[in-house]
Amino acid sequence: MSEQLEQSQTLNNLMRAFAGESMAQTRYLLAADEAQKQNYAAIARLFRFTAEQERQHAKVFSGFIAGAAGENTDITAGFPSEFPADIQQLLEAAANGERSEADIVYPDFARIAREEGFTDIADRFAMIGQIEETHRKRFAYYAGLMSSGMLLRSESTEERWICLNCGHIHTGSEPPKNCPVCGVPQGWRVREAEADFTFSGLV
Ligand SMILES: [Fe+2]
Ligand SMILES: [Fe+2]
Known part of the structure; x- marks a missing residue:
């Protein structure tokens, strides 16, 4: 071959x-x-x-x-x-x-x-x-x-945003400008369902 x-x-x-x-x-x-x-x-x-x-x-x-x-x-x-x-x-x-x-x-x-x-x-x-x-x-x-300006914004006030640095979860239509736990900026957030190893309703 x-x-x-x-x-x-x-x-x-x-x-x-x-x-x-x-x-x-x-x-x-x-x-x-x-x-x-x-x-x-x-x-x-x-x-x-x-x-x-x-x-x-x-x-x-x-x-x-x-x-x-x-x-x-x-x-x-x-x-x-x-x-x-x-x-x-x-x-x-x-x-x-x-x-x-x-x-x-x-x-x-x-x-x-x-x-x-x-x-x-x-x-x-x-x-x-x-x-x-x-x-x-x-x-x-x-x-x-x-x-569409929706990377860090949601139509839902129930959206769960995880901080990829420390794991803090914020629920709301927008994540905070800085993480209240570790201080990193908003761009560290992603919808929890889109983060590795997280499943909606698991935590
Ligand atoms: Fe590729
Ligand atoms: Fe490839």
């Missing part, structure tokens, strides 16, 4: 995918740094959460590439070149990148791998493409909350 992979378009696509995932990871870590700097700690956490997943995608691809062996290969691909400082724009740019991976790049790579007879690789491309769609939805959701 490895010899066959060496001659294939799929090997080139695996390398493009590895490069794309590696860059996505770095872009999201840089976005997380920027969000943290601007005290949007919850958004920073979203970028780090997603960056780790991109790293794992790169690892899956590197496993297939390692089985094929060898020489350096030239690849070409289009990668986003914008690094906005505005957090809403960062989220929108991330959602756009995910859209092209989910809708075009991975479905194409999966189709070619299937045509070339690499069923397992085709399945991984397809499944990772589906993951990118969940990334797109998540980034778009938070970009939408920001653009």
Whole structure:
């Protein structure tokens, strides 16, 4: 199989995918740094959460590439070149990148791998493409909350906001400007149901 992979378009696509995932990871870590700097700690956490997943995608691809062996290969691909400082724009740019991976790049790579007879690789491309769609939805959701002014505001006076620094929960339509327990700014808050390991009604 490895010899066959060496001659294939799929090997080139695996390398493009590895490069794309590696860059996505770095872009999201840089976005997380920027969000943290601007005290949007919850958004920073979203970028780090997603960056780790991109790293794992790169690892899956590197496993297939390692089985094929060898020489350096030239690849070409289009990668986003914008690094906005505005957090809403960062989220929108991330959602756009995910859209092209989910809708075009991975479905194409999966189709070619299937045509070339690499069923397992085709399945991984397809499944990772589906993951990118969940990334797109998540980034778009938070970009939408920001653009509508609802990132830190709710229609409900019963909304539960958790402080991602100390765990304090505030109930109301808006979290306090600073946490009454640990003092961190509002951007550390997220709806409790959207925080890790919390379930509505659990506490
Ligand atoms: Fe990915
Ligand atoms: Fe992604």
